[in-house]
Amino acid sequence: MGRSPCCDENGLKKGPWTPEEDQKLVLYIQKHGHGSWRALPKLAGLNRCGKSCRLRWTNYLRPDIKRGKFSPEEEQSILNLHSILGNKYTHIATHLPGRTDNEIKNFWNTHLKKKLIQMGFDPMTHRPRTDFFAALPHLLALANLVEHRPSTWLVDGLSADAAKLQCLQYLLHSATPPSADNSINNLMNSTDQSFPSSFDSININQPLFNASSTNIDVSLGYDQPLLSNENSSFSLFRHGESIAPLSNLPPLADFSNPGDACSTSSCVGSAAASSWPDLLLDDPFMSEFA
DNA sequence: AACCACTCCAACCGCACACAC
DNA sequence: TGTGTGTGCGGTTGGAGTGGT
Numbered sequence: 001m002g003r004s005p006c007c008d009e010n011g012l013k014k015g016p017w018t019p020e021e022d023q024k025l026v027l028y029i030q031k032h033g034h035g036s037w038r039a040l041p042k043l044a045g046l047n048r049c050g051k052s053c054r055l056r057w058t059n060y061l062r063p064d065i066k067r068g069k070f071s072p073e074e075e076q077s078i079l080n081l082h083s084i085l086g087n088k089y090t091h092i093a094t095h096l097p098g099r100t101d102n103e104i105k106n107f108w109n110t111h112l113k114k115k116l117i118q119m120g121f122d123p124m125t126h127r128p129r130t131d132f133f134a135a136l137p138h139l140l141a142l143a144n145l146v147e148h149r150p151s152t153w154l155v156d157g158l159s160a161d162a163a164k165l166q167c168l169q170y171l172l173h174s175a176t177p178p179s180a181d182n183s184i185n186n187l188m189n190s191t192d193q194s195f196p197s198s199f200d201s202i203n204i205n206q207p208l209f210n211a212s213s214t215n216i217d218v219s220l221g222y223d224q225p226l227l228s229n230e231n232s233s234f235s236l237f238r239h240g241e242s243i244a245p246l247s248n249l250p251p252l253a254d255f256s257n258p259g260d261a262c263s264t265s266s267c268v269g270s271a272a273a274s275s276w277p278d279l280l281l282d283d284p285f286m287s288e289f290a
Numbered sequence: 291a292a293c294c295a296c297t298c299c300a301a302c303c304g305c306a307c308a309c310a311c
Numbered sequence: 312t313g314t315g316t317g318t319g320c321g322g323t324t325g326g327a328g329t330g331g332t
Contacts, residue, residue: 014301016300016326017300017301036317038316051319052302054318055300059300087322089320090320090321101320101321102301105320105322106298106299109299109322110297292332293331294330295332297328298328298329299326299327299328300324300325300326303323304320305322307319309317309318310314310317311313311314311315
Protein backbone atom coordinates (compact mmCIF):
# COMPACT_ATOMS: atom_id res chain seq x y z
CA MET A 1 0.00 0.00 0.00
CA GLY A 2 1.10 3.58 -0.32
CA ARG A 3 2.93 5.67 -2.74
CA SER A 4 5.21 3.96 -5.24
CA PRO A 5 8.81 5.03 -5.55
CA CYS A 6 9.06 8.10 -7.76
CA CYS A 7 12.81 8.04 -8.07
CA ASP A 8 15.77 6.24 -6.74
CA GLU A 9 18.09 9.07 -5.77
CA ASN A 10 21.42 7.99 -4.31
CA GLY A 11 20.37 4.40 -4.79
CA LEU A 12 18.28 4.52 -1.62
CA LYS A 13 15.10 2.51 -1.50
CA LYS A 14 11.75 4.25 -1.31
CA GLY A 15 8.20 3.06 -1.11
CA PRO A 16 6.52 0.50 1.11
CA TRP A 17 8.56 -1.15 3.82
CA THR A 18 9.07 -4.90 3.88
CA PRO A 19 8.71 -6.93 7.10
CA GLU A 20 12.47 -7.56 6.98
CA GLU A 21 13.21 -3.83 6.91
CA ASP A 22 10.75 -3.25 9.74
CA GLN A 23 12.46 -5.90 11.80
CA LYS A 24 15.90 -4.41 11.22
CA LEU A 25 14.70 -0.98 12.22
CA VAL A 26 12.88 -2.16 15.34
CA LEU A 27 15.77 -4.31 16.51
CA TYR A 28 18.27 -1.52 16.02
CA ILE A 29 16.22 1.10 17.84
CA GLN A 30 15.36 -1.27 20.69
CA LYS A 31 19.07 -1.91 21.16
CA HIS A 32 20.61 1.50 20.50
CA GLY A 33 17.85 4.06 20.36
CA HIS A 34 17.42 6.04 17.19
CA GLY A 35 20.21 8.55 17.87
CA SER A 36 20.98 10.42 14.68
CA TRP A 37 18.35 9.53 12.12
CA ARG A 38 20.75 10.35 9.34
CA ALA A 39 23.30 7.86 10.61
CA LEU A 40 20.79 5.22 11.59
CA PRO A 41 20.10 3.51 8.25
CA LYS A 42 23.74 2.70 7.66
CA LEU A 43 24.21 1.46 11.21
CA ALA A 44 21.04 -0.60 11.06
CA GLY A 45 21.88 -2.05 7.66
CA LEU A 46 19.01 -0.37 5.87
CA ASN A 47 19.16 1.03 2.37
CA ARG A 48 16.84 3.88 3.30
CA CYS A 49 17.23 7.54 4.05
CA GLY A 50 17.04 8.64 7.68
CA LYS A 51 13.89 10.55 7.06
CA SER A 52 12.13 7.46 5.78
CA CYS A 53 13.30 5.50 8.86
CA ARG A 54 12.08 8.19 11.22
CA LEU A 55 8.68 8.28 9.57
CA ARG A 56 8.33 4.52 9.59
CA TRP A 57 9.23 4.37 13.27
CA THR A 58 7.13 7.28 14.52
CA ASN A 59 4.06 6.50 12.46
CA TYR A 60 4.01 2.73 12.40
CA LEU A 61 6.58 0.75 14.36
CA ARG A 62 6.69 2.56 17.69
CA PRO A 63 5.51 0.11 20.37
CA ASP A 64 3.15 2.58 22.06
CA ILE A 65 1.09 3.19 18.95
CA LYS A 66 -2.61 2.58 19.34
CA ARG A 67 -4.13 1.24 16.16
CA GLY A 68 -7.70 0.82 15.05
CA LYS A 69 -10.70 3.06 14.78
CA PHE A 70 -10.95 6.33 16.64
CA SER A 71 -13.43 6.22 19.50
CA PRO A 72 -16.20 8.84 19.72
CA GLU A 73 -14.31 10.35 22.65
CA GLU A 74 -11.14 10.64 20.59
CA GLU A 75 -13.12 12.10 17.72
CA GLN A 76 -14.60 14.72 20.03
CA SER A 77 -11.16 15.51 21.43
CA ILE A 78 -9.76 16.01 17.96
CA LEU A 79 -12.63 18.32 17.06
CA ASN A 80 -12.16 20.34 20.22
CA LEU A 81 -8.42 20.54 19.89
CA HIS A 82 -8.59 21.39 16.20
CA SER A 83 -10.93 24.27 16.95
CA ILE A 84 -8.25 25.65 19.26
CA LEU A 85 -5.01 24.57 17.61
CA GLY A 86 -5.95 24.40 13.94
CA ASN A 87 -3.93 22.03 11.77
CA LYS A 88 -1.30 21.49 14.43
CA TYR A 89 -1.61 17.74 14.26
CA THR A 90 1.51 17.13 16.29
CA HIS A 91 0.13 19.20 19.15
CA ILE A 92 -3.22 17.47 18.87
CA ALA A 93 -1.48 14.10 18.95
CA THR A 94 0.16 14.91 22.28
CA HIS A 95 -3.31 14.94 23.83
CA LEU A 96 -4.25 11.57 22.36
CA PRO A 97 -1.97 8.89 23.77
CA GLY A 98 -0.93 6.32 21.21
CA ARG A 99 -2.14 8.29 18.20
CA THR A 100 0.32 9.74 15.73
CA ASP A 101 0.11 13.11 14.06
CA ASN A 102 -0.08 11.39 10.69
CA GLU A 103 -2.98 9.24 11.79
CA ILE A 104 -4.84 12.25 13.18
CA LYS A 105 -4.12 14.22 10.03
CA ASN A 106 -5.50 11.42 7.88
CA PHE A 107 -8.55 11.04 10.09
CA TRP A 108 -9.14 14.75 9.97
CA ASN A 109 -8.82 14.99 6.20
CA THR A 110 -10.84 11.90 5.38
CA HIS A 111 -13.57 12.01 8.02
CA LEU A 112 -13.91 14.98 10.29
CA LYS A 113 -13.41 17.71 7.72
CA LYS A 114 -16.08 16.26 5.47
CA LYS A 115 -18.38 15.72 8.41
CA LEU A 116 -18.14 19.36 9.46
CA ILE A 117 -18.72 20.57 5.92
CA GLN A 118 -21.79 18.37 5.60
CA MET A 119 -23.09 19.79 8.86
CA GLY A 120 -22.69 23.30 7.49
CA PHE A 121 -19.62 24.25 9.45
CA ASP A 122 -16.43 25.77 8.21
CA PRO A 123 -13.80 23.12 9.04
CA MET A 124 -11.17 25.77 9.69
CA THR A 125 -13.14 28.04 11.98
CA HIS A 126 -15.60 25.47 13.39
CA ARG A 127 -18.28 28.10 12.99
CA PRO A 128 -21.34 27.99 10.78
CA ARG A 129 -20.18 28.58 7.24
CA THR A 130 -19.25 32.22 6.85
CA ASP A 131 -18.74 32.48 3.14
CA PHE A 132 -21.15 35.25 3.93
CA PHE A 133 -20.51 37.72 1.18
CA ALA A 134 -20.04 35.17 -1.54
CA ALA A 135 -23.39 33.65 -0.68
CA LEU A 136 -25.06 36.92 0.11
CA PRO A 137 -26.94 37.45 -3.16
CA HIS A 138 -28.41 33.98 -2.92
CA LEU A 139 -29.26 34.30 0.73
CA LEU A 140 -30.87 37.64 0.21
CA ALA A 141 -32.86 36.19 -2.62
CA LEU A 142 -33.95 33.48 -0.23
CA ALA A 143 -34.96 36.07 2.30
CA ASN A 144 -37.01 37.85 -0.31
CA LEU A 145 -38.66 34.63 -1.36
CA VAL A 146 -39.92 33.96 2.11
CA GLU A 147 -43.04 36.00 1.58
CA HIS A 148 -43.91 33.92 -1.47
CA ARG A 149 -43.15 30.65 0.20
CA PRO A 150 -46.00 28.43 1.29
CA SER A 151 -46.23 27.46 4.92
CA THR A 152 -44.24 24.24 4.61
CA TRP A 153 -41.24 25.77 6.28
CA LEU A 154 -42.77 28.70 8.12
CA VAL A 155 -45.18 28.69 10.96
CA ASP A 156 -48.66 29.84 10.03
CA GLY A 157 -49.40 33.48 10.53
CA LEU A 158 -45.83 34.64 10.26
CA SER A 159 -45.50 37.99 8.61
CA ALA A 160 -43.29 38.26 5.59
CA ASP A 161 -41.37 41.12 7.14
CA ALA A 162 -40.63 39.11 10.25
CA ALA A 163 -39.52 36.23 8.10
CA LYS A 164 -37.19 38.48 6.18
CA LEU A 165 -35.76 39.83 9.37
CA GLN A 166 -35.26 36.35 10.65
CA CYS A 167 -33.42 35.36 7.50
CA LEU A 168 -31.26 38.41 7.77
CA GLN A 169 -30.66 37.68 11.40
CA TYR A 170 -29.34 34.34 10.34
CA LEU A 171 -26.95 36.08 8.00
CA LEU A 172 -25.73 38.25 10.82
CA HIS A 173 -25.60 35.31 13.16
CA SER A 174 -23.13 33.76 10.75
CA ALA A 175 -21.19 36.93 10.20
CA THR A 176 -20.95 38.32 13.70
CA PRO A 177 -17.26 39.00 14.32
CA PRO A 178 -15.81 36.38 16.61
CA SER A 179 -14.06 37.31 19.81
CA ALA A 180 -10.56 36.27 18.92
CA ASP A 181 -9.80 34.07 16.00
CA ASN A 182 -8.76 34.48 12.45
CA SER A 183 -12.21 34.14 10.99
CA ILE A 184 -12.36 37.87 11.45
CA ASN A 185 -9.75 37.97 8.74
CA ASN A 186 -11.97 35.90 6.51
CA LEU A 187 -14.51 38.64 6.71
CA MET A 188 -11.89 41.27 6.08
CA ASN A 189 -10.59 39.41 3.07
CA SER A 190 -14.00 39.24 1.53
CA THR A 191 -14.11 40.31 -2.09
CA ASP A 192 -17.24 42.31 -1.41
CA GLN A 193 -16.14 45.86 -2.09
CA SER A 194 -18.87 47.39 0.02
CA PHE A 195 -17.45 45.85 3.14
CA PRO A 196 -15.20 48.21 5.08
CA SER A 197 -11.50 47.43 4.94
CA SER A 198 -10.98 47.83 8.67
CA PHE A 199 -13.20 47.42 11.67
CA ASP A 200 -11.62 50.47 13.20
CA SER A 201 -12.92 52.60 10.40
CA ILE A 202 -16.53 51.54 10.65
CA ASN A 203 -18.79 54.45 11.44
CA ILE A 204 -22.15 54.51 13.03
CA ASN A 205 -24.82 53.35 10.64
CA GLN A 206 -22.35 52.47 7.97
CA PRO A 207 -24.02 49.70 6.06
CA LEU A 208 -22.39 46.34 5.78
CA PHE A 209 -24.22 45.84 2.57
CA ASN A 210 -27.18 47.18 0.68
CA ALA A 211 -29.89 44.93 -0.51
CA SER A 212 -31.73 47.18 -2.88
CA SER A 213 -30.63 45.11 -5.87
CA THR A 214 -32.57 42.18 -4.50
CA ASN A 215 -35.66 44.25 -3.84
CA ILE A 216 -35.19 44.10 -0.10
CA ASP A 217 -35.07 47.73 0.72
CA VAL A 218 -32.87 47.47 3.74
CA SER A 219 -29.26 47.56 4.71
CA LEU A 220 -27.53 46.19 7.76
CA GLY A 221 -25.06 48.01 9.91
CA TYR A 222 -23.41 48.25 13.26
CA ASP A 223 -25.12 50.28 15.95
CA GLN A 224 -21.92 51.90 17.06
CA PRO A 225 -18.28 52.19 16.08
CA LEU A 226 -16.77 48.77 16.26
CA LEU A 227 -13.32 48.06 17.57
CA SER A 228 -11.48 44.86 16.88
CA ASN A 229 -12.76 41.90 18.84
CA GLU A 230 -15.48 43.98 20.41
CA ASN A 231 -18.95 42.59 20.71
CA SER A 232 -21.43 44.71 18.89
CA SER A 233 -25.06 44.81 18.04
CA PHE A 234 -26.61 45.28 14.67
CA SER A 235 -29.59 47.07 13.30
CA LEU A 236 -31.55 47.02 10.15
CA PHE A 237 -31.57 50.32 8.33
CA ARG A 238 -33.90 51.55 5.63
CA HIS A 239 -32.50 54.43 3.63
CA GLY A 240 -29.97 55.01 6.37
CA GLU A 241 -32.53 55.07 9.15
CA SER A 242 -32.54 52.42 11.83
CA ILE A 243 -35.77 50.49 11.69
CA ALA A 244 -35.10 47.44 13.80
CA PRO A 245 -32.42 46.53 16.30
CA LEU A 246 -31.83 42.89 15.56
CA SER A 247 -31.28 42.12 19.19
CA ASN A 248 -35.03 42.52 19.62
CA LEU A 249 -35.72 39.70 17.23
CA PRO A 250 -36.32 36.20 18.48
CA PRO A 251 -33.26 33.97 18.47
CA LEU A 252 -32.53 31.39 15.87
CA ALA A 253 -32.10 27.78 16.74
CA ASP A 254 -28.48 26.85 16.97
CA PHE A 255 -27.36 25.11 13.80
CA SER A 256 -24.78 23.23 15.79
CA ASN A 257 -27.61 21.25 17.31
CA PRO A 258 -29.58 20.02 14.31
CA GLY A 259 -33.12 19.25 15.23
CA ASP A 260 -33.24 21.62 18.16
CA ALA A 261 -36.48 23.43 18.33
CA CYS A 262 -36.58 27.16 18.85
CA SER A 263 -37.04 28.00 22.45
CA THR A 264 -39.44 30.86 21.93
CA SER A 265 -42.93 30.48 20.62
CA SER A 266 -42.46 33.48 18.39
CA CYS A 267 -39.46 32.00 16.68
CA VAL A 268 -39.74 32.04 12.95
CA GLY A 269 -40.63 28.47 12.53
CA SER A 270 -38.29 26.04 14.15
CA ALA A 271 -38.44 24.11 10.92
CA ALA A 272 -37.02 27.06 9.07
CA ALA A 273 -34.41 27.97 11.58
CA SER A 274 -33.10 24.64 12.68
CA SER A 275 -33.09 22.86 9.37
CA TRP A 276 -32.40 25.59 6.89
CA PRO A 277 -29.22 24.00 5.58
CA ASP A 278 -31.11 20.79 4.85
CA LEU A 279 -33.86 22.68 3.17
CA LEU A 280 -31.35 24.37 0.96
CA LEU A 281 -30.07 21.03 -0.14
CA ASP A 282 -33.22 18.98 -0.26
CA ASP A 283 -36.03 21.28 -1.22
CA PRO A 284 -36.21 21.62 -5.03
CA PHE A 285 -37.72 25.05 -4.64
CA MET A 286 -34.91 26.27 -2.45
CA SER A 287 -32.17 24.43 -4.24
CA GLU A 288 -32.76 26.58 -7.31
CA PHE A 289 -31.16 29.37 -5.33
CA ALA A 290 -28.57 27.43 -3.36
C1' DA B 291 -17.73 -11.24 -13.02
C1' DA B 292 -16.17 -6.91 -14.58
C1' DC B 293 -15.87 -2.32 -14.34
C1' DC B 294 -15.87 2.11 -12.19
C1' DA B 295 -15.79 5.55 -8.60
C1' DC B 296 -14.67 6.53 -4.29
C1' DT B 297 -12.21 6.06 0.26
C1' DC B 298 -8.38 5.06 3.09
C1' DC B 299 -3.88 5.70 4.70
C1' DA B 300 1.24 4.76 4.37
C1' DA B 301 4.71 7.20 2.61
C1' DC B 302 6.90 11.00 0.15
C1' DC B 303 7.81 16.02 -0.64
C1' DG B 304 9.04 20.52 0.37
C1' DC B 305 9.42 23.92 3.59
C1' DA B 306 10.64 25.92 8.13
C1' DC B 307 13.14 25.97 12.09
C1' DA B 308 16.99 25.14 15.36
C1' DC B 309 21.55 24.66 15.95
C1' DA B 310 26.53 24.38 15.08
C1' DC B 311 30.32 26.32 12.98
C1' DT C 312 26.13 37.33 10.03
C1' DG C 313 25.95 33.74 6.72
C1' DT C 314 25.93 28.98 5.55
C1' DG C 315 25.28 24.07 6.07
C1' DT C 316 23.08 20.25 8.33
C1' DG C 317 19.62 17.69 10.83
C1' DT C 318 15.04 17.29 12.25
C1' DG C 319 10.11 17.97 12.41
C1' DC C 320 5.84 19.34 10.44
C1' DG C 321 1.84 19.93 7.30
C1' DG C 322 0.36 19.00 2.69
C1' DT C 323 -0.08 15.82 -0.89
C1' DT C 324 0.15 11.58 -3.53
C1' DG C 325 -1.25 7.26 -5.40
C1' DG C 326 -1.87 2.14 -4.83
C1' DA C 327 -4.86 -1.00 -2.32
C1' DG C 328 -9.27 -1.80 -0.67
C1' DT C 329 -14.27 -1.40 -0.91
C1' DG C 330 -18.83 -0.70 -2.49
C1' DG C 331 -22.11 0.14 -6.16
C1' DT C 332 -23.87 -0.91 -10.70
